[in-house]
Amino acid sequence: MEVECTIPRDDGSLVSFIGFRVQHDNARGPMKGGIRYHHEVDPDEVNALAQLMTWKTAVVGLPYGGAKGGIGCTPKELSKSELERLTRVFTQKIHDVIGTQRDVPAPDMGTNPQTMAWILDEYSKFHGHSPAVVTGKPLDLGGSLGREAATGRGVVIATEELLADHGKSISGLKFVIQGLGNVGSWVAKLIHERGGKVIAVSDITGAVKNPDGIDIPSLIKHKVATGTLNDFQGGDAMDPKELLVHECDVLIPCALGGVLNKHNAGDVKARYIIEAANHPCDPEADEIFADKGITVLPDIYANAGGVTVSYFEWVQNIQGFMWTEETVNERLQMYMRNAFHHIKAKCQSHDCNLRMGAFTLGVDRVARATVLRGWEA
Numbered sequence: 607m608e609v610e611c612t613i614p615r616d617d618g619s620l621v622s623f624i625g626f627r628v629q630h631d632n633a634r635g636p637m638k639g640g641i642r643y644h645h646e647v648d649p650d651e652v653n654a655l656a657q658l659m660t661w662k663t664a665v666v667g668l669p670y671g672g673a674k675g676g677i678g679c680t681p682k683e684l685s686k687s688e689l690e691r692l693t694r695v696f697t698q699k700i701h702d703v704i705g706t707q708r709d710v711p712a713p714d715m716g717t718n719p720q721t722m723a724w725i726l727d728e729y730s731k732f733h734g735h736s737p738a739v740v741t742g743k744p745l746d747l748g749g750s751l752g753r754e755a756a757t758g759r760g761v762v763i764a765t766e767e768l769l770a771d772h773g774k775s776i777s778g779l780k781f782v783i784q785g786l787g788n789v790g791s792w793v794a795k796l797i798h799e800r801g802g803k804v805i806a807v808s809d810i811t812g813a814v815k816n817p818d819g820i821d822i823p824s825l826i827k828h829k830v831a832t833g834t835l836n837d838f839q840g841g842d843a844m845d846p847k848e849l850l851v852h853e854c855d856v857l858i859p860c861a862l863g864g865v866l867n868k869h870n871a872g873d874v875k876a877r878y879i880i881e882a883a884n885h886p887c888d889p890e891a892d893e894i895f896a897d898k899g900i901t902v903l904p905d906i907y908a909n910a911g912g913v914t915v916s917y918f919e920w921v922q923n924i925q926g927f928m929w930t931e932e933t934v935n936e937r938l939q940m941y942m943r944n945a946f947h948h949i950k951a952k953c954q955s956h957d958c959n960l961r962m963g964a965f966t967l968g969v970d971r972v973a974r975a976t977v978l979r980g981w982e983a
């Protein structure tokens with residue numbers, strides 16, 4: 607669905623944005639997926655991201671299908687009240703296609719718990735108080751403990767599983783991270799806490815490196831205070847284009863799609879790539895990585911911690927009972943570990959790599975639900 611959202615700017619002038627909600631599949635349950643605010647949002651991208659959600663929810667065994675939404679805008683150029691008006695108008699246009707048992711949005715790039723609070727409030731004007739219509743909400747409105755950190759925490763659990771499978775652990779390895787937003791900052795923090803050396807980090811404002819390991823809590827403090835990585839005293843500035851091909855053990859893209867492609871894949875020096883972002887590696891890059899013996903942990907598994915804790919949030923809202931953060935984190939670990947073992951089993955039975963194993967697992971589960979419902983052609 608494509609909708610035009612016209613809002614008054616703070617100066618009274620009118621401006622229009624195009625918003626999308628794509629619902630890909632609901633064989634396994636209500637559709638689920640984030641809403642992205644970014645200037646590159648377009649129908650093809652939202653469609654591809656919605657499909658990824660279908661396979662992702664199936665890979666981790668959640669009772670959901672897949673959807674995704676977005677608005678083509680640059681959130682940093684809009685004031686808080688303009689973002690609120692835009693989110694409310696978008697919700698007015700899509701309220702009758704989303705719903706607790708139909709399609710449940712959540713945050714993605716450029717959106718956050720406040721965005722979800724506005725959607726919840728606007729949706730509830732039409733349908734009555736409906737906390738489970740969105741996840742990733744603020745705690746005061748029924749959000750779950752642990753959701754903010756969940757995608758990053760899931761990425762780190764997935765990384766631990768992969769490294770353990772190769773007889774390694776995070777401690778002492780060198781990591782490079784692209785993006786220091788919700789996902790990237792939690793990935794960096796948790797890797798640092800586990801003794802990994804984060805030797806280079808970038809965001810949209812620049813990149814910083816330190817071969818001895820960056821003090822991540824100080825870097826995050828600096829970014830929160832200044833809004834940028836520039837002028838951080840605990841490392842040297844680097845060319846952001848160099849970041850993805852910087853020497854390291856593990857490369858973790860946590861920002862945009864398509865950043866690893868035929869132009870730079872041949873120069874990547876990492877031994878492992880963990881897809882914390884959605885589709886950061888294009889198919890040509892995948893082939894180059896396979897030839898170079900670089901192991902890629904695919905997005906539909908690696909970043910599934912976010913939607914897993916979104917599921918926990920939805921369950922808590924429906925039950926009207928809040929879990930402790932410890933319970934959320936323990937159950938997240940269980941889902942991520944189980945999924946890794948199920949993917950590995952597919953890799954073994956089909957003699958394929960982790961991406962193919964994850965897709966085979968997800969597609970099989972969706973196909974079984976489709977057939978059981980009697981929907982097959």
Ligand SMILES: NC(=O)C1=CN([C@@H]2O[C@H](COP(=O)(O)OP(=O)(O)OC[C@H]3O[C@@H](n4cnc5c(N)ncnc54)[C@H](OP(=O)(O)O)[C@@H]3O)[C@@H](O)[C@H]2O)C=CC1
Binds near residue numbers: 784
């Ligand atoms: N949030 C979630 O729960 C989930 C997110 N994902 C995926 O993870 C990725 C990141 O999402 P999230 O952290 O939520 O988004 P955020 O908007 O919180 O953060 C995005 C980060 O990417 C940085 N960035 C943007 N463009 C560039 C660039 N060209 N080079 C380097 N850094 C860049 C931003 O920089 P700056 O800080 O300067 O703006 C910011 O640090 C996306 O691909 C998303 O789809 C996947 C699963 C769940």
Ligand SMILES: O=C(O)CCC(=O)C(=O)O
Binds near residue numbers: 641662910
């Ligand atoms: O938490 C969710 O429901 C969706 C997260 C998401 O958009 C994603 O995994 O890409």
